[in-house]
Amino acid sequence: MNDEELLGKALHVAREAGLLLLRKHGSVLPFGLTLDPAGDNPRTFFPRDQLPRASWDELLDATLGHLEQRSGSADVAAIALVTTLESGSESGLGIQVETRASSLFLVYPYSATGQSWRLGEPQTAEGLLVGPILATRTQDIP
Template sequence: MNDKELLEKTLHVAREAGLFLLRKHGSVLPFGLTLDPAGDNPRTYFPRDQLPGAAWEELIEATLAHLQQCIDSGDIGAIALVTTLESGSESGMGIQVETRTSSLFLVYPYTGTGQSQSLGEPQTAQGLLFGPLLAV
């Protein structure tokens, strides 16, 4: 799998997982995703499971620490960090995706409520939400 395909696959898996959480819970608490270099073996990390009362910042920090630990200890081809982002009355799902050679940060605005929530067209954000962690 080339780098572009790996980036696209990681983005797709992260977007679908985030959309599932958005429809189920009404927002996307920070979580991380890793794929191996072949684009297989997706693994998610939801820090809320271990830190049920944690604030958003603590969940982000835990997700970043987990992703860094995965990078340091394993054969990781791509990572993603996914979370709800808010600005005034607008909300969106932010997805930062990285491979070893590239990175991308998109924000998907969302509308609706409950199971009818949907994502709008992604907006490319300047820079990254955090990092880079994996990209060199």
């Protein structure tokens, strides 16, 4: 799988996992995702499982630590960091995806109608949420 395909697949898997959590819990606490060089075998890391009383900052730090540790492995070709982001009364699903060659940070605004959650069109954010962790450059929406 080439770099652009890996970036797209990591974004898709991260967005779908984030949407699933949003529908289940109403927000998304920080979590990480890795893909192998073939774009297969997604592996997730949910720090809330090990740190049930941790703050958002502690969960973000734990996720970053895990992704940084995993980024040195030859079987990791793409990573994603996913979390709810809030600004005033607006909320969005923040997704930072990276391959070894590039990175991308998008925010999907979301809204709920009853039990139904919907993601809006992604907005490219300036820079990255954190990092870069794995990438050597930042790129626009693929």
